[in-house]
Amino acid sequence: MKGKIPEVPVRRTTADGTVIPIRFVDKPFPYHYELKVRIDSWNDMGWGLGHLEDDSETLPEHPENWGVRVPMVLPGELVTVKVFKNMDDYSEGDLVNVLEPSEDRIEPQCPLAGKCGGCQFQHMKIEKQREWKSNFVTKGLVEHEIEGYKGIDDISAKLLPVAGTDEIYGYRSKITPHYEAPTKVGDDEYEMEEIGFQQFMTKRLVDVEECPIATPAINAKFKETRVELHKQAKEGLLNNRKKRKRHRRSRNKELGATLLFRHADDDENGNPVVVTDNKEYMTTTVKGIKFRYVAGNFFQNNNYVLPLMVDGVLSAALKPSASGKVPSHLIDCYCGSGLFALSAASNFQLCVGIEVQEKAIEEATFNAEANNIKNCQFVAASAEAIFASPHKVKMENGEEQSVSDFPRDQTVVVVDPPRKGCSGAFLEQLYAYSPQRVVYMSCGPATQARDAKGLVEVGGYEIVSIQPFDLFPQTKHIECLMVFEKR
Numbered sequence: 001m002k003g004k005i006p007e008v009p010v011r012r013t014t015a016d017g018t019v020i021p022i023r024f025v026d027k028p029f030p031y032h033y034e035l036k037v038r039i040d041s042w043n044d045m046g047w048g049l050g051h052l053e054d055d056s057e058t059l060p061e062h063p064e065n066w067g068v069r070v071p072m073v074l075p076g077e078l079v080t081v082k083v084f085k086n087m088d089d090y091s092e093g094d095l096v097n098v099l100e101p102s103e104d105r106i107e108p109q110c111p112l113a114g115k116c117g118g119c120q121f122q123h124m125k126i127e128k129q130r131e132w133k134s135n136f137v138t139k140g141l142v143e144h145e146i147e148g149y150k151g152i153d154d155i156s157a158k159l160l161p162v163a164g165t166d167e168i169y170g171y172r173s174k175i176t177p178h179y180e181a182p183t184k185v186g187d188d189e190y191e192m193e194e195i196g197f198q199q200f201m202t203k204r205l206v207d208v209e210e211c212p213i214a215t216p217a218i219n220a221k222f223k224e225t226r227v228e229l230h231k232q233a234k235e236g237l238l239n240n241r242k243k244r245k246r247h248r249r250s251r252n253k254e255l256g257a258t259l260l261f262r263h264a265d266d267d268e269n270g271n272p273v274v275v276t277d278n279k280e281y282m283t284t285t286v287k288g289i290k291f292r293y294v295a296g297n298f299f300q301n302n303n304y305v306l307p308l309m310v311d312g313v314l315s316a317a318l319k320p321s322a323s324g325k326v327p328s329h330l331i332d333c334y335c336g337s338g339l340f341a342l343s344a345a346s347n348f349q350l351c352v353g354i355e356v357q358e359k360a361i362e363e364a365t366f367n368a369e370a371n372n373i374k375n376c377q378f379v380a381a382s383a384e385a386i387f388a389s390p391h392k393v394k395m396e397n398g399e400e401q402s403v404s405d406f407p408r409d410q411t412v413v414v415v416d417p418p419r420k421g422c423s424g425a426f427l428e429q430l431y432a433y434s435p436q437r438v439v440y441m442s443c444g445p446a447t448q449a450r451d452a453k454g455l456v457e458v459g460g461y462e463i464v465s466i467q468p469f470d471l472f473p474q475t476k477h478i479e480c481l482m483v484f485e486k487r
């Protein structure tokens with residue numbers, strides 16, 4: 001039937017009435033079999049990797065050195081685990097009990113920790129979370145065996161402690177919960193089900209009444225909205241197909257929507273402002289500069305750590321080179337609404353921002369004018385083509401110049417790409433242009449490590465410093481700033 005998503009069976013019921021996933025392989029352990037496991041280490045998802053410490057006589061036969069992966073645990077802990085997946089040489093399971101807790105374990109603040117897919121680390125002290133983040137960055141770089149930085153010692157010599165703030169809850173300035181179509185419970189009667197985030201490991205939703213990592217103002221607005229949506233659902237007001245967006249991830253429900261809550265600067269009376277319309281303009285002030293942007297567009301989501309990130313980029317960008325040259329030009333690739341270029345502008349002769357999204361370039365240009373910043377220009381173009389771009393920027397003396405004519409030994413290129421990192425095409429033109437310094441901010445340390453290998457081995461750069469930022473406490477997400485200097 002056109003337009004209808006076919007129902008795909010995802011579970012089956014066994015003879016004894018147990019409901020199990022249709023793809024579950026029941027060797028060596030049956031579904032939800034309980035195992036005793038000692039956790040040895042962590043994987044890249046923040047899951048514990050452990051071995052069986054189970055001497056029960058009824059333990060099903062299994063290959064030697066069978067491994068177990070389990071979330072929400074810490075190395076050293078002895079835990080019990082319910083198996084939900086068997087692979088070739090390991091099982092995956094849900095945590096049931098912690099028999100011997102680590103000294104780094106703490107009580108999560110959120111009752112949904114372990115169920116909601118949003119946070120992975122609420123069960124551990126913040127110092128341990130940051131240690132994991134630091135190790136993740138180091139491990140990624142070591143695995144790439146970058147010439148000159150092959151061992152942990154080479155990387156550790158460049159690694160700075162993770163920068164973060166004490167606001168480890170109540171910091172997140174944007175959330176996007178979802179809901180599915182209300183269920184029909186009678187003639188003209190409907191009931192809203194979950195309004196929340198995707199469950200851990202599944203695409204189903206978990207009902208979230210409050211998200212402790214979001215700001216209090218967001219939670220207040222979210223609570224209000226939940227009450228209103230439940231009311232509207234009951235009254236059948238959320239069942240108009242034409243008005244509603246299909247929830248792409250949902251298989252078993254046809255309609256649904258994604259909500260937006262974004263915390264902007266306070267209003268003139270000092271009251272918090274939470275924007276819920278993704279087309280609405282909002283403003284966030286960072287280190288005295290007002291950034292206006294459309295609520296649905298990209299902007300960093302932790303206003304406490306953001307000034308530290310900007311400081312990190314600025315202090316790296318401003319250092320004179322070894323030959324004593326003071327940087328005079330800055331090119332901010334993937335610039336969004338102009339965060340780094342505008343923040344750096346007062347220290348440079350000329351800053352240029354490149355961004356593929358035209359709306360973001362409109363915002364960046366508006367922000368330059370609104371903040372009375374005259375030496376910053378923005379170009380709507382793909383960063384891949386920027387050094388060959390026909391776009392010219394106007395110099396102070398009125399002459400036009402292309403960015404590839406900027407003085408290479410006094411130019412800093414700031415790079416802040418999406419999680420997939422820089423493309424080969426972008427890096428090749430960067431190597432060809434060969435600026436004195438590349439200041440690379442990333443939300444994907446794995447792709448950043450890959451790009452670091454190219455910058456060092458092909459581009460001829462050395463790694464000056466590696467600075468992780470804890471932009472998202474309680475989660476496995478890491479922001480990392482790497483600074484590269486031409487050798």
Ligand SMILES: C[S@@+](CC[C@H](N)C(=O)[O-])C[C@H]1O[C@@H](n2cnc3c(N)ncnc32)[C@H](O)[C@@H]1O
Nearest residue numbers: 298334335336339355356357382383416417418
């Ligand atoms: C991680 S955001 C960084 C934005 C900005 N630096 C900030 O902190 O607000 C990445 C930005 O890269 C932009 N982008 C993605 N692909 C691009 C490309 N090929 N060329 C230029 N910009 C791109 C996205 O639209 C997004 O605004």
